[in-house]
Amino acid sequence: MTLQIPLEHSNCSDCPIRHRAVCAHCDGDELAELEEIKYYRTFEAGQTIIWSGDQMNFVGSVVSGIASLTQTMEDGRTQMVGLLLPSDFVGRPGRESAAYDVLATTDVVMCCFRKKPFEELMARTPHIAHRLLQMTLDELDAAREWMLVLGRKTAREKIASLLSIIARRDASISKDRRAEPIVFDLPLTREAMADYLGLTLETVSRQMSALKKDGVILLEGKRHVTIPDMGRLMEEAGDDTDGGFLV
Amino acid sequence: MTLQIPLEHSNCSDCPIRHRAVCAHCDGDELAELEEIKYYRTFEAGQTIIWSGDQMNFVGSVVSGIASLTQTMEDGRTQMVGLLLPSDFVGRPGRESAAYDVLATTDVVMCCFRKKPFEELMARTPHIAHRLLQMTLDELDAAREWMLVLGRKTAREKIASLLSIIARRDASISKDRRAEPIVFDLPLTREAMADYLGLTLETVSRQMSALKKDGVILLEGKRHVTIPDMGRLMEEAGDDTDGGFLV
DNA sequence: CGATTTCTTGACTTCGGTCAAACCTGGTGG
DNA sequence: CCACCAGGTTTGACCGAAGTCAAGAAATCG
Numbered sequence: 001m002t003l004q005i006p007l008e009h010s011n012c013s014d015c016p017i018r019h020r021a022v023c024a025h026c027d028g029d030e031l032a033e034l035e036e037i038k039y040y041r042t043f044e045a046g047q048t049i050i051w052s053g054d055q056m057n058f059v060g061s062v063v064s065g066i067a068s069l070t071q072t073m074e075d076g077r078t079q080m081v082g083l084l085l086p087s088d089f090v091g092r093p094g095r096e097s098a099a100y101d102v103l104a105t106t107d108v109v110m111c112c113f114r115k116k117p118f119e120e121l122m123a124r125t126p127h128i129a130h131r132l133l134q135m136t137l138d139e140l141d142a143a144r145e146w147m148l149v150l151g152r153k154t155a156r157e158k159i160a161s162l163l164s165i166i167a168r169r170d171a172s173i174s175k176d177r178r179a180e181p182i183v184f185d186l187p188l189t190r191e192a193m194a195d196y197l198g199l200t201l202e203t204v205s206r207q208m209s210a211l212k213k214d215g216v217i218l219l220e221g222k223r224h225v226t227i228p229d230m231g232r233l234m235e236e237a238g239d240d241t242d243g244g245f246l247v
Numbered sequence: 248m249t250l251q252i253p254l255e256h257s258n259c260s261d262c263p264i265r266h267r268a269v270c271a272h273c274d275g276d277e278l279a280e281l282e283e284i285k286y287y288r289t290f291e292a293g294q295t296i297i298w299s300g301d302q303m304n305f306v307g308s309v310v311s312g313i314a315s316l317t318q319t320m321e322d323g324r325t326q327m328v329g330l331l332l333p334s335d336f337v338g339r340p341g342r343e344s345a346a347y348d349v350l351a352t353t354d355v356v357m358c359c360f361r362k363k364p365f366e367e368l369m370a371r372t373p374h375i376a377h378r379l380l381q382m383t384l385d386e387l388d389a390a391r392e393w394m395l396v397l398g399r400k401t402a403r404e405k406i407a408s409l410l411s412i413i414a415r416r417d418a419s420i421s422k423d424r425r426a427e428p429i430v431f432d433l434p435l436t437r438e439a440m441a442d443y444l445g446l447t448l449e450t451v452s453r454q455m456s457a458l459k460k461d462g463v464i465l466l467e468g469k470r471h472v473t474i475p476d477m478g479r480l481m482e483e484a485g486d487d488t489d490g491g492f493l494v
Numbered sequence: 495c496g497a498t499t500t501c502t503t504g505a506c507t508t509c510g511g512t513c514a515a516a517c518c519t520g521g522t523g524g
Numbered sequence: 525c526c527a528c529c530a531g532g533t534t535t536g537a538c539c540g541a542a543g544t545c546a547a548g549a550a551a552t553c554g
Contacts, residue, residue, distance in 0.1 A: 079398040100391070126373060130376065133379060140383060147326055147328045147394060155510065198397065203509090402541075437501060438500085450543075469502095
Protein backbone atom coordinates (compact mmCIF):
# COMPACT_ATOMS: atom_id res chain seq x y z
CA MET A 1 0.00 0.00 0.00
CA THR A 2 1.36 3.39 -0.93
CA LEU A 3 0.68 6.43 1.18
CA GLN A 4 -1.36 9.13 -0.42
CA ILE A 5 -0.50 11.80 2.09
CA PRO A 6 2.62 13.82 1.46
CA LEU A 7 4.85 13.59 4.48
CA GLU A 8 5.21 17.30 5.03
CA HIS A 9 2.04 19.33 4.92
CA SER A 10 2.83 22.94 4.35
CA ASN A 11 0.03 23.76 6.76
CA CYS A 12 -2.57 22.15 8.97
CA SER A 13 -5.52 23.55 7.04
CA ASP A 14 -5.05 20.85 4.40
CA CYS A 15 -4.86 18.10 6.99
CA PRO A 16 -7.40 15.30 6.60
CA ILE A 17 -8.01 15.11 10.34
CA ARG A 18 -8.05 18.87 10.89
CA HIS A 19 -11.65 18.92 12.13
CA ARG A 20 -11.58 15.81 14.32
CA ALA A 21 -8.18 15.70 16.03
CA VAL A 22 -6.95 17.37 19.18
CA CYS A 23 -6.47 20.59 17.16
CA ALA A 24 -10.10 20.66 16.01
CA HIS A 25 -11.13 23.78 17.93
CA CYS A 26 -7.92 25.72 17.33
CA ASP A 27 -7.97 29.09 15.60
CA GLY A 28 -5.34 30.31 13.15
CA ASP A 29 -2.87 31.59 15.71
CA GLU A 30 -3.05 28.42 17.75
CA LEU A 31 -2.56 26.29 14.65
CA ALA A 32 0.50 28.32 13.77
CA GLU A 33 1.99 27.51 17.15
CA LEU A 34 1.23 23.82 16.70
CA GLU A 35 2.84 23.83 13.26
CA GLU A 36 6.10 24.90 14.83
CA ILE A 37 6.38 21.91 17.13
CA LYS A 38 4.93 19.26 14.86
CA TYR A 39 6.63 16.70 12.64
CA TYR A 40 5.48 13.59 10.80
CA ARG A 41 6.55 10.00 11.30
CA THR A 42 5.58 6.91 9.37
CA PHE A 43 5.47 3.32 10.55
CA GLU A 44 5.08 0.11 8.61
CA ALA A 45 2.41 -2.44 9.38
CA GLY A 46 3.59 -4.62 12.25
CA GLN A 47 6.09 -2.13 13.62
CA THR A 48 6.04 -1.11 17.26
CA ILE A 49 5.46 2.62 17.56
CA ILE A 50 6.05 2.80 21.30
CA TRP A 51 7.08 0.18 23.86
CA SER A 52 5.31 0.10 27.19
CA GLY A 53 7.54 1.65 29.83
CA ASP A 54 9.59 3.64 27.35
CA GLN A 55 10.27 7.31 27.77
CA MET A 56 7.75 9.37 25.76
CA ASN A 57 9.28 12.29 23.91
CA PHE A 58 6.18 13.10 21.94
CA VAL A 59 2.43 12.97 21.85
CA GLY A 60 0.48 13.04 18.62
CA SER A 61 -2.40 12.06 16.38
CA VAL A 62 -2.92 9.20 13.99
CA VAL A 63 -3.26 10.81 10.54
CA SER A 64 -3.84 7.65 8.52
CA GLY A 65 -3.81 3.93 9.16
CA ILE A 66 -4.69 2.01 12.28
CA ALA A 67 -2.72 1.47 15.46
CA SER A 68 -3.51 -0.45 18.59
CA LEU A 69 -2.85 -0.14 22.30
CA THR A 70 -1.88 -3.52 23.69
CA GLN A 71 -1.15 -4.97 27.10
CA THR A 72 0.86 -8.15 27.56
CA MET A 73 1.21 -10.43 30.58
CA GLU A 74 4.51 -12.14 31.41
CA ASP A 75 3.32 -15.45 29.98
CA GLY A 76 2.46 -13.84 26.68
CA ARG A 77 -1.30 -13.43 26.95
CA THR A 78 -2.14 -10.17 25.24
CA GLN A 79 -5.18 -7.94 25.25
CA MET A 80 -5.77 -5.00 22.95
CA VAL A 81 -7.16 -2.14 25.04
CA GLY A 82 -7.61 0.49 22.37
CA LEU A 83 -7.96 0.78 18.63
CA LEU A 84 -6.53 4.02 17.29
CA LEU A 85 -8.12 5.34 14.11
CA PRO A 86 -7.27 8.47 12.18
CA SER A 87 -7.61 11.57 14.41
CA ASP A 88 -7.17 9.58 17.64
CA PHE A 89 -4.65 10.90 20.12
CA VAL A 90 -1.60 9.03 21.40
CA GLY A 91 0.17 9.77 24.63
CA ARG A 92 -0.78 11.33 27.90
CA PRO A 93 0.26 14.85 28.78
CA GLY A 94 1.95 14.89 32.14
CA ARG A 95 3.10 11.29 31.98
CA GLU A 96 6.73 10.41 31.52
CA SER A 97 6.60 6.88 30.17
CA ALA A 98 4.19 4.91 28.03
CA ALA A 99 1.67 2.68 29.80
CA TYR A 100 0.96 0.40 26.83
CA ASP A 101 2.59 -0.93 23.70
CA VAL A 102 1.46 1.00 20.64
CA LEU A 103 1.54 -1.15 17.50
CA ALA A 104 1.02 -0.19 13.87
CA THR A 105 -1.71 -2.55 12.65
CA THR A 106 -1.52 -1.14 9.13
CA ASP A 107 0.94 1.37 7.73
CA VAL A 108 0.55 4.44 9.90
CA VAL A 109 1.31 8.14 9.54
CA MET A 110 1.47 10.10 12.76
CA CYS A 111 1.49 13.82 13.39
CA CYS A 112 3.77 14.20 16.40
CA PHE A 113 4.28 17.10 18.77
CA ARG A 114 7.31 17.40 20.99
CA LYS A 115 5.92 16.68 24.42
CA LYS A 116 7.25 19.55 26.51
CA PRO A 117 6.25 22.34 24.13
CA PHE A 118 2.88 20.69 23.61
CA GLU A 119 2.23 20.61 27.34
CA GLU A 120 3.17 24.25 27.67
CA LEU A 121 0.96 25.17 24.76
CA MET A 122 -1.92 23.19 26.19
CA ALA A 123 -1.58 24.91 29.54
CA ARG A 124 -2.33 28.26 27.94
CA THR A 125 -4.71 27.11 25.20
CA PRO A 126 -8.13 26.12 26.52
CA HIS A 127 -9.22 25.06 23.03
CA ILE A 128 -6.73 22.23 23.03
CA ALA A 129 -7.33 21.17 26.62
CA HIS A 130 -11.07 21.21 26.08
CA ARG A 131 -10.87 19.12 22.93
CA LEU A 132 -8.58 16.64 24.64
CA LEU A 133 -11.07 16.29 27.48
CA GLN A 134 -13.87 15.63 25.00
CA MET A 135 -11.80 13.01 23.20
CA THR A 136 -10.76 11.34 26.44
CA LEU A 137 -14.36 11.13 27.62
CA ASP A 138 -15.31 9.55 24.29
CA GLU A 139 -12.51 7.01 24.64
CA LEU A 140 -13.66 6.22 28.16
CA ASP A 141 -17.17 5.55 26.84
CA ALA A 142 -15.74 3.30 24.15
CA ALA A 143 -13.64 1.43 26.72
CA ARG A 144 -16.70 0.87 28.89
CA GLU A 145 -18.72 -0.33 25.93
CA TRP A 146 -15.90 -2.77 25.30
CA MET A 147 -15.92 -3.98 28.91
CA LEU A 148 -19.47 -5.23 28.36
CA VAL A 149 -18.34 -7.04 25.22
CA LEU A 150 -15.36 -8.64 26.97
CA GLY A 151 -17.17 -9.54 30.16
CA ARG A 152 -20.58 -10.72 29.06
CA LYS A 153 -20.88 -11.47 25.37
CA THR A 154 -20.49 -14.85 23.64
CA ALA A 155 -17.85 -15.41 20.98
CA ARG A 156 -20.41 -14.94 18.20
CA GLU A 157 -21.69 -11.73 19.74
CA LYS A 158 -18.14 -10.46 20.18
CA ILE A 159 -17.36 -10.94 16.50
CA ALA A 160 -20.64 -9.33 15.48
CA SER A 161 -19.91 -6.41 17.81
CA LEU A 162 -16.50 -5.82 16.29
CA LEU A 163 -17.83 -6.03 12.75
CA SER A 164 -20.64 -3.62 13.54
CA ILE A 165 -18.20 -1.13 15.03
CA ILE A 166 -16.00 -1.23 11.97
CA ALA A 167 -19.01 -1.09 9.67
CA ARG A 168 -20.45 1.87 11.53
CA ARG A 169 -17.17 3.76 11.31
CA ASP A 170 -16.87 3.10 7.59
CA ALA A 171 -20.47 4.11 7.04
CA SER A 172 -19.84 7.39 8.83
CA ILE A 173 -16.90 8.10 6.52
CA SER A 174 -18.53 7.24 3.21
CA LYS A 175 -20.81 9.96 1.85
CA ASP A 176 -23.84 7.78 1.30
CA ARG A 177 -24.64 6.79 4.87
CA ARG A 178 -27.36 4.28 5.61
CA ALA A 179 -26.60 2.68 2.25
CA GLU A 180 -26.88 -1.08 2.39
CA PRO A 181 -25.18 -3.31 1.74
CA ILE A 182 -22.17 -2.04 3.67
CA VAL A 183 -18.85 -3.18 2.20
CA PHE A 184 -15.39 -2.83 3.71
CA ASP A 185 -11.99 -4.46 4.14
CA LEU A 186 -11.14 -5.76 7.56
CA PRO A 187 -8.09 -3.86 8.79
CA LEU A 188 -7.26 -6.57 11.32
CA THR A 189 -5.82 -10.07 11.09
CA ARG A 190 -7.71 -12.88 12.80
CA GLU A 191 -5.09 -12.76 15.53
CA ALA A 192 -5.57 -9.02 16.07
CA MET A 193 -9.32 -9.57 16.22
CA ALA A 194 -8.75 -12.27 18.81
CA ASP A 195 -6.55 -9.96 20.88
CA TYR A 196 -9.22 -7.32 20.72
CA LEU A 197 -12.03 -9.65 21.73
CA GLY A 198 -10.33 -11.79 24.36
CA LEU A 199 -10.59 -14.92 22.18
CA THR A 200 -8.22 -17.27 20.35
CA LEU A 201 -7.72 -16.88 16.63
CA GLU A 202 -9.26 -20.31 16.05
CA THR A 203 -12.49 -19.22 17.72
CA VAL A 204 -12.49 -16.01 15.69
CA SER A 205 -12.11 -18.04 12.51
CA ARG A 206 -14.86 -20.46 13.46
CA GLN A 207 -17.32 -17.71 14.31
CA MET A 208 -16.53 -15.81 11.11
CA SER A 209 -17.32 -18.99 9.21
CA ALA A 210 -20.53 -19.47 11.17
CA LEU A 211 -21.72 -15.90 10.51
CA LYS A 212 -20.92 -16.43 6.84
CA LYS A 213 -22.79 -19.73 6.70
CA ASP A 214 -25.81 -18.08 8.35
CA GLY A 215 -25.79 -15.25 5.82
CA VAL A 216 -25.10 -12.52 8.36
CA ILE A 217 -21.96 -11.54 6.46
CA LEU A 218 -20.52 -12.33 3.03
CA LEU A 219 -16.79 -12.94 2.59
CA GLU A 220 -14.67 -12.59 -0.53
CA GLY A 221 -11.20 -13.72 0.32
CA LYS A 222 -10.37 -13.39 4.00
CA ARG A 223 -10.67 -9.67 4.46
CA HIS A 224 -13.35 -8.28 2.17
CA VAL A 225 -16.65 -8.16 4.05
CA THR A 226 -20.17 -7.36 2.88
CA ILE A 227 -22.98 -6.79 5.35
CA PRO A 228 -26.32 -7.21 3.61
CA ASP A 229 -28.43 -6.30 6.64
CA MET A 230 -26.98 -4.07 9.33
CA GLY A 231 -29.99 -4.57 11.60
CA ARG A 232 -29.43 -8.30 11.55
CA LEU A 233 -25.77 -7.87 12.43
CA MET A 234 -26.63 -5.68 15.39
CA GLU A 235 -29.13 -8.25 16.62
CA GLU A 236 -26.37 -10.84 16.46
CA ALA A 237 -24.18 -8.46 18.45
CA GLY A 238 -26.79 -8.43 21.20
CA ASP A 239 -27.14 -4.67 20.82
CA ASP A 240 -30.37 -2.79 20.87
CA THR A 241 -31.14 -2.73 17.17
CA ASP A 242 -32.96 0.62 17.19
CA GLY A 243 -31.37 3.11 19.53
CA GLY A 244 -27.86 2.55 18.22
CA PHE A 245 -26.90 6.17 17.67
CA LEU A 246 -23.52 6.16 19.42
CA VAL A 247 -21.06 8.60 17.78
CA MET B 248 -24.68 1.89 59.09
CA THR B 249 -25.04 5.50 60.13
CA LEU B 250 -23.46 8.33 58.21
CA GLN B 251 -20.73 10.19 59.97
CA ILE B 252 -20.69 13.15 57.64
CA PRO B 253 -23.07 15.99 58.38
CA LEU B 254 -25.25 16.61 55.35
CA GLU B 255 -24.49 20.29 55.04
CA HIS B 256 -20.89 21.31 55.27
CA SER B 257 -20.65 24.96 56.04
CA ASN B 258 -17.72 25.09 53.65
CA CYS B 259 -15.66 22.94 51.33
CA SER B 260 -12.45 23.33 53.29
CA ASP B 261 -13.67 20.75 55.79
CA CYS B 262 -14.60 18.30 53.08
CA PRO B 263 -12.96 14.87 53.31
CA ILE B 264 -12.41 14.72 49.55
CA ARG B 265 -11.30 18.33 49.19
CA HIS B 266 -7.83 17.45 47.91
CA ARG B 267 -8.77 14.57 45.59
CA ALA B 268 -12.03 15.52 43.90
CA VAL B 269 -12.71 17.64 40.84
CA CYS B 270 -12.27 20.74 43.03
CA ALA B 271 -8.78 19.74 44.15
CA HIS B 272 -6.91 22.54 42.39
CA CYS B 273 -9.44 25.28 43.10
CA ASP B 274 -8.47 28.40 45.00
CA GLY B 275 -10.64 30.18 47.54
CA ASP B 276 -12.66 32.24 45.06
CA GLU B 277 -13.37 29.25 42.86
CA LEU B 278 -14.45 27.19 45.85
CA ALA B 279 -16.83 29.96 46.86
CA GLU B 280 -18.47 29.76 43.44
CA LEU B 281 -18.77 26.00 43.70
CA GLU B 282 -20.33 26.30 47.15
CA GLU B 283 -23.14 28.31 45.68
CA ILE B 284 -24.23 25.65 43.23
CA LYS B 285 -23.63 22.59 45.34
CA TYR B 286 -25.98 20.51 47.43
CA TYR B 287 -25.78 17.10 49.10
CA ARG B 288 -27.82 13.99 48.43
CA THR B 289 -27.76 10.64 50.19
CA PHE B 290 -28.67 7.24 48.83
CA GLU B 291 -29.22 3.96 50.59
CA ALA B 292 -27.37 0.79 49.66
CA GLY B 293 -29.08 -0.82 46.69
CA GLN B 294 -30.78 2.36 45.49
CA THR B 295 -30.41 3.51 41.91
CA ILE B 296 -28.80 6.93 41.80
CA ILE B 297 -29.28 7.47 38.07
CA TRP B 298 -30.99 5.38 35.39
CA SER B 299 -29.31 4.98 32.05
CA GLY B 300 -30.98 7.22 29.50
CA ASP B 301 -32.40 9.58 32.11
CA GLN B 302 -31.99 13.30 31.89
CA MET B 303 -29.02 14.46 33.98
CA ASN B 304 -29.69 17.59 36.00
CA PHE B 305 -26.50 17.39 37.99
CA VAL B 306 -22.94 16.20 38.04
CA GLY B 307 -21.07 15.54 41.24
CA SER B 308 -18.61 13.69 43.41
CA VAL B 309 -18.93 10.69 45.65
CA VAL B 310 -18.17 11.95 49.17
CA SER B 311 -18.52 8.66 51.02
CA GLY B 312 -19.59 5.13 50.19
CA ILE B 313 -19.28 3.19 46.97
CA ALA B 314 -21.30 3.42 43.79
CA SER B 315 -21.05 1.51 40.54
CA LEU B 316 -21.59 2.20 36.86
CA THR B 317 -23.44 -0.70 35.32
CA GLN B 318 -24.54 -1.69 31.83
CA THR B 319 -27.35 -4.15 31.23
CA MET B 320 -28.33 -6.07 28.09
CA GLU B 321 -31.96 -6.73 27.20
CA ASP B 322 -31.78 -10.33 28.42
CA GLY B 323 -30.49 -9.24 31.81
CA ARG B 324 -26.78 -9.87 31.51
CA THR B 325 -25.05 -7.08 33.40
CA GLN B 326 -21.50 -5.80 33.49
CA MET B 327 -20.13 -3.29 35.92
CA VAL B 328 -17.98 -0.81 34.00
CA GLY B 329 -16.83 1.45 36.80
CA LEU B 330 -16.43 1.41 40.55
CA LEU B 331 -16.90 4.86 42.05
CA LEU B 332 -15.02 5.52 45.27
CA PRO B 333 -14.97 8.67 47.39
CA SER B 334 -13.76 11.65 45.32
CA ASP B 335 -14.72 10.03 41.98
CA PHE B 336 -16.74 12.14 39.58
CA VAL B 337 -20.19 11.27 38.26
CA GLY B 338 -21.65 12.63 35.06
CA ARG B 339 -20.28 14.07 31.88
CA PRO B 340 -20.27 17.79 31.20
CA GLY B 341 -21.89 18.47 27.86
CA ARG B 342 -23.97 15.31 27.83
CA GLU B 343 -27.72 15.49 28.27
CA SER B 344 -28.61 11.98 29.42
CA ALA B 345 -26.86 9.31 31.45
CA ALA B 346 -25.06 6.55 29.55
CA TYR B 347 -25.03 4.02 32.40
CA ASP B 348 -27.00 3.06 35.46
CA VAL B 349 -25.39 4.40 38.62
CA LEU B 350 -26.11 2.20 41.63
CA ALA B 351 -25.36 2.79 45.29
CA THR B 352 -23.43 -0.30 46.36
CA THR B 353 -23.23 0.91 49.95
CA ASP B 354 -24.90 3.95 51.49
CA VAL B 355 -23.63 6.90 49.50
CA VAL B 356 -23.31 10.63 50.06
CA MET B 357 -22.88 12.73 46.94
CA CYS B 358 -21.86 16.33 46.51
CA CYS B 359 -23.92 17.50 43.53
CA PHE B 360 -23.57 20.54 41.33
CA ARG B 361 -26.38 21.79 39.15
CA LYS B 362 -25.24 20.87 35.67
CA LYS B 363 -25.69 24.12 33.73
CA PRO B 364 -23.96 26.38 36.26
CA PHE B 365 -21.17 23.83 36.66
CA GLU B 366 -20.55 23.75 32.92
CA GLU B 367 -20.42 27.53 32.79
CA LEU B 368 -18.07 27.63 35.74
CA MET B 369 -15.84 24.98 34.17
CA ALA B 370 -15.66 26.90 30.91
CA ARG B 371 -14.01 29.84 32.69
CA THR B 372 -12.09 27.89 35.34
CA PRO B 373 -9.07 26.04 33.94
CA HIS B 374 -8.33 24.59 37.37
CA ILE B 375 -11.53 22.56 37.25
CA ALA B 376 -11.23 21.54 33.60
CA HIS B 377 -7.64 20.50 34.13
CA ARG B 378 -8.43 18.40 37.18
CA LEU B 379 -11.33 16.76 35.36
CA LEU B 380 -9.01 15.86 32.48
CA GLN B 381 -6.52 14.31 34.91
CA MET B 382 -9.25 12.31 36.59
CA THR B 383 -10.71 11.15 33.28
CA LEU B 384 -7.30 9.99 32.07
CA ASP B 385 -6.87 8.04 35.31
CA GLU B 386 -10.26 6.42 34.83
CA LEU B 387 -9.35 5.51 31.28
CA ASP B 388 -6.19 3.81 32.53
CA ALA B 389 -8.22 1.91 35.10
CA ALA B 390 -10.74 0.86 32.45
CA ARG B 391 -7.95 -0.44 30.23
CA GLU B 392 -6.37 -2.31 33.10
CA TRP B 393 -9.75 -3.89 33.62
CA MET B 394 -10.07 -4.86 29.96
CA LEU B 395 -7.01 -7.10 30.42
CA VAL B 396 -8.64 -8.67 33.46
CA LEU B 397 -11.93 -9.27 31.65
CA GLY B 398 -10.41 -10.48 28.41
CA ARG B 399 -7.49 -12.64 29.42
CA LYS B 400 -7.47 -13.63 33.08
CA THR B 401 -8.81 -16.83 34.60
CA ALA B 402 -11.54 -16.78 37.24
CA ARG B 403 -8.98 -17.22 40.03
CA GLU B 404 -6.82 -14.42 38.66
CA LYS B 405 -9.84 -12.17 38.33
CA ILE B 406 -10.78 -12.63 41.98
CA ALA B 407 -7.20 -12.07 43.08
CA SER B 408 -7.03 -8.93 40.91
CA LEU B 409 -10.17 -7.47 42.47
CA LEU B 410 -8.99 -8.25 45.99
CA SER B 411 -5.60 -6.70 45.33
CA ILE B 412 -7.22 -3.53 43.99
CA ILE B 413 -9.40 -3.18 47.06
CA ALA B 414 -6.50 -4.03 49.34
CA ARG B 415 -4.24 -1.49 47.64
CA ARG B 416 -6.86 1.23 47.98
CA ASP B 417 -7.37 0.47 51.66
CA ALA B 418 -3.65 0.39 52.23
CA SER B 419 -3.29 3.80 50.64
CA ILE B 420 -5.93 5.21 52.99
CA SER B 421 -4.64 3.73 56.23
CA LYS B 422 -1.71 5.61 57.73
CA ASP B 423 0.57 2.63 58.17
CA ARG B 424 1.10 1.64 54.56
CA ARG B 425 2.96 -1.53 53.62
CA ALA B 426 1.79 -2.99 56.93
CA GLU B 427 0.98 -6.68 56.58
CA PRO B 428 -1.31 -8.39 57.09
CA ILE B 429 -3.83 -6.19 55.27
CA VAL B 430 -7.35 -6.43 56.68
CA PHE B 431 -10.54 -5.03 55.22
CA ASP B 432 -14.26 -5.57 54.71
CA LEU B 433 -15.40 -6.38 51.20
CA PRO B 434 -17.75 -3.61 50.12
CA LEU B 435 -19.27 -5.83 47.42
CA THR B 436 -21.65 -8.79 47.49
CA ARG B 437 -20.64 -11.92 45.59
CA GLU B 438 -23.06 -10.90 42.89
CA ALA B 439 -21.53 -7.43 42.55
CA MET B 440 -18.08 -9.02 42.37
CA ALA B 441 -19.38 -11.31 39.62
CA ASP B 442 -20.82 -8.35 37.71
CA TYR B 443 -17.50 -6.59 38.00
CA LEU B 444 -15.46 -9.56 36.84
CA GLY B 445 -17.65 -10.99 34.12
CA LEU B 446 -18.31 -14.18 36.12
CA THR B 447 -21.25 -15.88 37.79
CA LEU B 448 -21.70 -15.57 41.53
CA GLU B 449 -21.22 -19.32 41.89
CA THR B 450 -17.79 -19.09 40.29
CA VAL B 451 -16.90 -16.14 42.52
CA SER B 452 -17.90 -18.15 45.57
CA ARG B 453 -15.93 -21.21 44.47
CA GLN B 454 -12.79 -19.22 43.77
CA MET B 455 -13.04 -17.35 47.05
CA SER B 456 -13.23 -20.73 48.80
CA ALA B 457 -10.26 -21.98 46.79
CA LEU B 458 -8.11 -18.95 47.64
CA LYS B 459 -9.08 -19.43 51.28
CA LYS B 460 -8.22 -23.14 51.21
CA ASP B 461 -4.84 -22.32 49.66
CA GLY B 462 -4.09 -19.74 52.34
CA VAL B 463 -3.93 -16.77 49.97
CA ILE B 464 -6.68 -15.07 51.95
CA LEU B 465 -8.33 -15.59 55.32
CA LEU B 466 -12.08 -15.14 55.72
CA GLU B 467 -14.08 -14.38 58.86
CA GLY B 468 -17.71 -14.43 57.91
CA LYS B 469 -18.28 -13.68 54.24
CA ARG B 470 -17.01 -10.17 54.05
CA HIS B 471 -14.08 -9.74 56.42
CA VAL B 472 -10.84 -10.46 54.55
CA THR B 473 -7.26 -10.77 55.75
CA ILE B 474 -4.38 -10.87 53.32
CA PRO B 475 -1.30 -12.34 55.02
CA ASP B 476 1.02 -11.89 52.02
CA MET B 477 0.30 -9.17 49.48
CA GLY B 478 3.06 -10.38 47.16
CA ARG B 479 1.48 -13.81 47.03
CA LEU B 480 -1.90 -12.29 46.17
CA MET B 481 -0.42 -10.29 43.34
CA GLU B 482 1.25 -13.38 41.95
CA GLU B 483 -2.12 -15.08 41.98
CA ALA B 484 -3.52 -12.06 40.13
CA GLY B 485 -0.98 -12.62 37.38
CA ASP B 486 0.43 -9.14 37.95
CA ASP B 487 4.03 -8.26 38.00
CA THR B 488 4.77 -8.64 41.67
CA ASP B 489 7.46 -5.96 41.84
CA GLY B 490 6.65 -3.00 39.61
CA GLY B 491 3.12 -2.67 40.88
CA PHE B 492 3.18 1.01 41.72
CA LEU B 493 -0.01 2.09 39.99
CA VAL B 494 -1.66 4.86 42.04
C1' DC C 495 -37.27 -16.72 66.37
C1' DG C 496 -39.03 -17.39 61.71
C1' DA C 497 -38.16 -15.39 57.26
C1' DT C 498 -35.50 -13.73 53.76
C1' DT C 499 -31.44 -12.72 51.58
C1' DT C 500 -26.84 -14.13 50.68
C1' DC C 501 -23.63 -17.57 50.15
C1' DT C 502 -21.72 -22.33 49.45
C1' DT C 503 -21.43 -26.72 47.40
C1' DG C 504 -22.50 -30.52 44.16
C1' DA C 505 -23.66 -32.67 39.64
C1' DC C 506 -23.78 -32.00 35.08
C1' DT C 507 -23.35 -29.35 30.60
C1' DT C 508 -21.32 -26.43 27.35
C1' DC C 509 -18.63 -22.99 25.15
C1' DG C 510 -14.40 -21.80 23.93
C1' DG C 511 -9.44 -23.30 24.31
C1' DT C 512 -5.64 -26.45 22.85
C1' DC C 513 -3.22 -29.17 19.76
C1' DA C 514 -2.59 -30.64 15.22
C1' DA C 515 -3.09 -30.89 10.36
C1' DA C 516 -4.33 -29.03 6.05
C1' DC C 517 -5.41 -25.13 3.05
C1' DC C 518 -5.01 -20.75 0.57
C1' DT C 519 -2.68 -16.87 -1.56
C1' DG C 520 0.74 -14.01 -2.83
C1' DG C 521 5.62 -13.56 -3.36
C1' DT C 522 10.43 -15.29 -4.75
C1' DG C 523 13.64 -17.28 -7.29
C1' DG C 524 15.09 -21.02 -10.34
C1' DC D 525 6.09 -20.43 -15.98
C1' DC D 526 6.16 -23.20 -12.21
C1' DA D 527 7.77 -25.01 -7.72
C1' DC D 528 8.29 -23.70 -3.38
C1' DC D 529 7.74 -21.30 0.74
C1' DA D 530 5.70 -18.49 4.54
C1' DG D 531 2.17 -16.18 6.79
C1' DG D 532 -2.32 -16.14 7.55
C1' DT D 533 -6.38 -18.95 7.87
C1' DT D 534 -9.56 -22.86 8.23
C1' DT D 535 -11.13 -27.07 10.15
C1' DG D 536 -11.25 -31.22 13.14
C1' DA D 537 -10.86 -33.87 17.53
C1' DC D 538 -10.60 -33.50 22.11
C1' DC D 539 -10.42 -31.24 26.71
C1' DG D 540 -11.26 -28.37 30.57
C1' DA D 541 -12.74 -24.06 32.86
C1' DA D 542 -16.65 -21.79 33.85
C1' DG D 543 -21.75 -21.76 33.41
C1' DT D 544 -26.32 -23.80 34.74
C1' DC D 545 -29.45 -25.90 37.68
C1' DA D 546 -30.51 -27.30 42.17
C1' DA D 547 -30.27 -28.06 47.05
C1' DG D 548 -28.77 -26.52 51.51
C1' DA D 549 -26.22 -23.70 54.92
C1' DA D 550 -25.23 -19.42 57.02
C1' DA D 551 -25.84 -14.78 57.94
C1' DT D 552 -29.06 -10.85 58.53
C1' DC D 553 -33.13 -8.63 59.86
C1' DG D 554 -37.66 -7.55 61.31
